[in-house]
Amino acid sequence: MAYLTVDGAIKRYGATTALNGVSFSVAKGEFFTLLGPSGCGKTTLLRSIAGFSQLTEGRVDLAGHDLLSVPPHKRDIGMVFQDYAIFPHLTVAENVAFGLKARKVATSEIRGRVAEALATVRLAALADRLPAALSGGQQQRIGIARAMVVKPRLLLMDEPLSNLDAKLRLDLRDEIRAIQRTIGIAAIYVTHDQEEALAISDRICVMDHGCVEQIGTPQQIYGQPATRFVASFVGTMNLLAPAAFGLPEVKGVAQWALRPERLRLAEAGAGAGERGAGNGAASIAGTVEHFSYLGREAHLTVQAQGHRLVAQIGAPPPDLAIEAGRQIRLSFDPADLHGFDAKGRRVQAELAA
Amino acid sequence: MSAIAVGATRRSWRPDFWTLVAVGAWAILIVLLLIPLGLVLVSSFRDESGVLTLANWQRLFGSTRYFNAFINTLIVGFGGLAGALLLGSVMAFCMARIQIAGGRFVSMLAILALVSPPFIGAYSWIVLFGSGGIVRQTLMSWGIFMPPIYGVWGILIVFAFKFYPYVYLLTSGALANVNRSLEEAAENLGLTPFQRVLQISFPLVLPALSAGGLLALIHAIADFGTPRLLGRGFNVLATEAYAAYSAEIGSNLGMATTLSLALILMSMVFVFIQRFMSRKNVYHSNLINRPEKIRLRGFANVAAHAAVYVIALGGAMPAIIAAIYSVRKTNGPVFQPGFGLDSYRRIIATLGDVVMNSLMFSGASVLLIVVIGTLIGCLVARRNTAQTSLLDATLMVPYVMPGIVVGVAFIAAFNTPPLVMTGTAAIIILSVFIRRLPYAVRSSAAALRQVGPSMEEAAISLGYSPVQAFLRVTIPLILPGIIAGAMLSFVTAVNELSSSLVLYVGGTITMPVKIYIAINDGDYGTAASLSTILLVLSAGAIYLAFRLLGRDERALL
Ligand SMILES: Nc1ncnc2c1ncn2[C@@H]1O[C@H](COP(=O)(O)OP(=O)(O)O)[C@@H](O)[C@H]1O
Ligand SMILES: [Mg+2]
Numbered sequence: 001m002a003y004l005t006v007d008g009a010i011k012r013y014g015a016t017t018a019l020n021g022v023s024f025s026v027a028k029g030e031f032f033t034l035l036g037p038s039g040c041g042k043t044t045l046l047r048s049i050a051g052f053s054q055l056t057e058g059r060v061d062l063a064g065h066d067l068l069s070v071p072p073h074k075r076d077i078g079m080v081f082q083d084y085a086i087f088p089h090l091t092v093a094e095n096v097a098f099g100l101k102a103r104k105v106a107t108s109e110i111r112g113r114v115a116e117a118l119a120t121v122r123l124a125a126l127a128d129r130l131p132a133a134l135s136g137g138q139q140q141r142i143g144i145a146r147a148m149v150v151k152p153r154l155l156l157m158d159e160p161l162s163n164l165d166a167k168l169r170l171d172l173r174d175e176i177r178a179i180q181r182t183i184g185i186a187a188i189y190v191t192h193d194q195e196e197a198l199a200i201s202d203r204i205c206v207m208d209h210g211c212v213e214q215i216g217t218p219q220q221i222y223g224q225p226a227t228r229f230v231a232s233f234v235g236t237m238n239l240l241a242p243a244a245f246g247l248p249e250v251k252g253v254a255q256w257a258l259r260p261e262r263l264r265l266a267e268a269g270a271g272a273g274e275r276g277a278g279n280g281a282a283s284i285a286g287t288v289e290h291f292s293y294l295g296r297e298a299h300l301t302v303q304a305q306g307h308r309l310v311a312q313i314g315a316p317p318p319d320l321a322i323e324a325g326r327q328i329r330l331s332f333d334p335a336d337l338h339g340f341d342a343k344g345r346r347v348q349a350e351l352a353a
Numbered sequence: 354m355s356a357i358a359v360g361a362t363r364r365s366w367r368p369d370f371w372t373l374v375a376v377g378a379w380a381i382l383i384v385l386l387l388i389p390l391g392l393v394l395v396s397s398f399r400d401e402s403g404v405l406t407l408a409n410w411q412r413l414f415g416s417t418r419y420f421n422a423f424i425n426t427l428i429v430g431f432g433g434l435a436g437a438l439l440l441g442s443v444m445a446f447c448m449a450r451i452q453i454a455g456g457r458f459v460s461m462l463a464i465l466a467l468v469s470p471p472f473i474g475a476y477s478w479i480v481l482f483g484s485g486g487i488v489r490q491t492l493m494s495w496g497i498f499m500p501p502i503y504g505v506w507g508i509l510i511v512f513a514f515k516f517y518p519y520v521y522l523l524t525s526g527a528l529a530n531v532n533r534s535l536e537e538a539a540e541n542l543g544l545t546p547f548q549r550v551l552q553i554s555f556p557l558v559l560p561a562l563s564a565g566g567l568l569a570l571i572h573a574i575a576d577f578g579t580p581r582l583l584g585r586g587f588n589v590l591a592t593e594a595y596a597a598y599s600a601e602i603g604s605n606l607g608m609a610t611t612l613s614l615a616l617i618l619m620s621m622v623f624v625f626i627q628r629f630m631s632r633k634n635v636y637h638s639n640l641i642n643r644p645e646k647i648r649l650r651g652f653a654n655v656a657a658h659a660a661v662y663v664i665a666l667g668g669a670m671p672a673i674i675a676a677i678y679s680v681r682k683t684n685g686p687v688f689q690p691g692f693g694l695d696s697y698r699r700i701i702a703t704l705g706d707v708v709m710n711s712l713m714f715s716g717a718s719v720l721l722i723v724v725i726g727t728l729i730g731c732l733v734a735r736r737n738t739a740q741t742s743l744l745d746a747t748l749m750v751p752y753v754m755p756g757i758v759v760g761v762a763f764i765a766a767f768n769t770p771p772l773v774m775t776g777t778a779a780i781i782i783l784s785v786f787i788r789r790l791p792y793a794v795r796s797s798a799a800a801l802r803q804v805g806p807s808m809e810e811a812a813i814s815l816g817y818s819p820v821q822a823f824l825r826v827t828i829p830l831i832l833p834g835i836i837a838g839a840m841l842s843f844v845t846a847v848n849e850l851s852s853s854l855v856l857y858v859g860g861t862i863t864m865p866v867k868i869y870i871a872i873n874d875g876d877y878g879t880a881a882s883l884s885t886i887l888l889v890l891s892a893g894a895i896y897l898a899f900r901l902l903g904r905d906e907r908a909l910l
Contacts, residue, residue: 072814073815073816073819079814081807083805085807085808087830089830098812099815132769155590294760
């Protein structure tokens with residue numbers, strides 16, 4: 001059952017349209033992610049839900065009640081900011097207690113809840129410190145504790161990890177997910193990082209230019225991209241011309257797309273190179289342009305019949321080295337192809353065998 | 354349908370406080386700035402009997418007297434600029450790049466030069482280098498002839514030492530922030546040290562140099578006390594405007610306003626030229642690699658120290674002389690040999706109300722400046738509309754208005770109904786208020802931009818109303834900046850002379866005005882001790898401001 005619904009959200013700034021009719025709904029307890037390139041309107045949408053900017057048109061309902069007529073400070077929606085927005089004049093504990101004080105919670109109860117929240121984000125030892133000396137990761141933990149401790153009806157997070165370094169980003173993202181599950185709160189999470197979105201979300205809404213491109217589980221988004229935009233924004237895609245490599249013509253398909261990890265390296269040189277490719281596999285001969293070894297995977301750029309293809313080789317043997325200029329054969333299962341029409345929309349095509 | 358409904362509900366709950374602030378700001382600017390300026394403009398086109406005429410403007414350019422004043426203003430303006438640039442950049446370079454013994458003491462002397470009460474500077478130079486000046490007499494007794502300091506050269510020397518801190522403080526900050534890697538890169542690319550300075554360092558500090566120069570220029574053309582005391586017939590627009598206004602017989606408001614307008618226009622032209630020159634020259638360099646101060650040896654070291662100390666002591670000399678003379682024994686207005694507290698006793702006995710006036714007027718204007726300046730600053734920083742930009746631009750006008758002009762404009766506006774304020778304390782308070790308001794608006798807007806809107810939004814999302822969020826989050830964060838700004842405003846307010854000189858009556862004399870009168874009457878002991886009191890007050894305020902803000906001399910500009 002829908003807990004939060006956004007219906008036909010439009011936001012214009014003069015001539016620019018930041019949101020162009022966005023609709024979706026979020027269930028209770030769901031972790032919902034807005035994913036899209038920067039400038040696609042994610043922040044605008046989030047701030048409209050929080051009440052910091054006003055939609056030009058559209059409805060937002062929370063738990064069956066109109067949200068837009070409620071002033072932001074009465075919406076009871078928690079927010080975690082990209083720049084943390086930790087109050088520098090208050091201690092860590094005072095920061096976390098700030099929202100509880102607004103709700104006139106009894107002092108004794110505040111103390112308990114703050115301690116509990118700080119323990120959850122593993123900051124109990126720093127309760128009496130001023131935030132200025134804390135690291136970015138610690139500050140964002142305060143931000144999360146501060147937003148969660150008031151048990152808001154909805155939690156909004158606008159790229160909360162984008163100012164942190166890579167290692168910290170991984171740790172904190174798992175923590176955020178774990179905390180959200182424990183509390184059972186509905187959360188909308190904004191990111192432009194597709195890997196982060198896939199890892200953390202129950203469902204993802206991919207946006208571009210103020211429009212929804214696709215809403216679905218991470219598996220759906222990655223495995224069955226609804227548009228060519230989603231296909232290339234989430235992960236990498238090799239784009240192939242409709243008749244390339246002897247692929248059969250399928251009505252309506254203007255372009256094929258293939259994930260790099262679906263391209264397999266068929267041992268070149270041997271005449272029976274297609275043997276490992278299995279039933280109905282298509283095969284491509286090409287010249288290696290570039291090879292990079294990344295440890296748990298290796299990337300191979302191959303020039304073949306006017307296409308530049310990227311293949312990803314999982315768990316490459318440590319002695320794997322392919323010099324540029326070498327002739328090579330790649331193979332793939334046509335069932336792994338995604339077909340898109342001239343407008344970039346997915347075409348359901350049965351290609352196997 | 355929903356769009357309209359949303360808009361309507363939104364407006365019904367958000368208190369339109371900021372709209373009220375905008376209305377209030379405009380009301381203040383209209384009453385205290387635009388109407389007085391408009392009346393100045395009108396009055397410059399009327400003769401004594403109120404008939405429309407171009408006679409005043411014809412006299413400005415037609416009569417040799419006023420034309421000379423116009424030229425002389427340009428001379429002292431550019432002369433003061435040149436002197437300030439020379440002394441200021443030498444000082445800045447030495448202090449930023451060379452190890453100078455007693456550096457903190459030197460920068461304290463620069464601050465002292467900056468806050469020396471007006472008039473006392475010129476007076477102290479006369480004490481040392483005037484016809485009967487101590488230094489001059491001593492040299493003459495050794496058979497070395499030295500001309501007295503009067504006339505245009507005297508004015509230029511005083512201006513150079515008085516206004517160099519503007520250039521010094523801004524430029525040394527910029528020089529200390531030029532990334533050393535840039536200079537090293539230039540060296541690495543084969544530039545000679547001289548080419549390096551000219552092609553790398555100079556363009557990088559040019560914005561600071563020109564901003565400091567502009568301040569020196571504007572203050573030089575607005576300065577009234579120095580030409581008045583040292584000029585001896587060398588008149589400038591500011592002194593002529595005051596003379597036209599204050600002449601016992603045939604006081605000529607029309608001529609005073611015309612001269613004032615010429616002065617404002619001149620200041621504005623220079624502001625725009627400076628803006629135009631430095632429009633693109635804003636460089637942001639990262640401070641990973643700050644320049645190091647080098648240690649000089651031998652003659653070069655002695656020369657650098659000599660330059661720095663001559664400039665610093667020259668600038669602070671008036672304040673030092675005032676402090677020394679304030680504790681000389683006096684008999685009436687005449688100095689006696691030996692030291693004593695006679696002058697201070699006299700102040701306590703007879704001039705208590707003058708000191709009280711100064712403190713009360715400055716306190717009141719600072720209060721107004723802080724409260725209203727902060728509100729307008731928040732408005733300008735948070736609401737970025739055409740209307741607030743216009744407000745910000747209009748606030749540039751008092752920034753370039755010489756004190757004499759504000760005084761004359763207030764007389765023109767508030768001498769007749771509907772609003773009669775001449776002779777009241779209010780008119781002096783308001784004149785200081787309107788002149789200093791732009792600084793407060795700028796500094797609070799800058800402080801607020803540092804805080805960023807997400808702090809307040811965080812508080813709102815946690816359940817505080819916008820007004821509560823502002824009070825509980827934003828205000829505590831910008832409070833140190835506001836108080837520091839208030840202290841600095843107090844320094845200017847308590848030292849303000851030229852507009853009060855036009856606006857004061859017997860009951861509203863302030864310390865700077867009394868210093869002016871005392872010097873004119875030859876009562877130097879009183880002048881020196883009042884100046885010393887002013888210095889102590891200013892120093893206290895600056896100390897407080899630095900405690901709150903962190904030490905940053907540039908905040909004083
Ligand atoms: N206050 C504003 N005024 C004008 N345009 C804006 C404003 N805020 C956002 N925009 C525009 O709206 C679009 C969406 O912005 P935003 O929601 O911040 O994108 P995202 O968060 O996805 O990067 C952008 O093109 C941006 O330039
Ligand atoms: Mg954004």
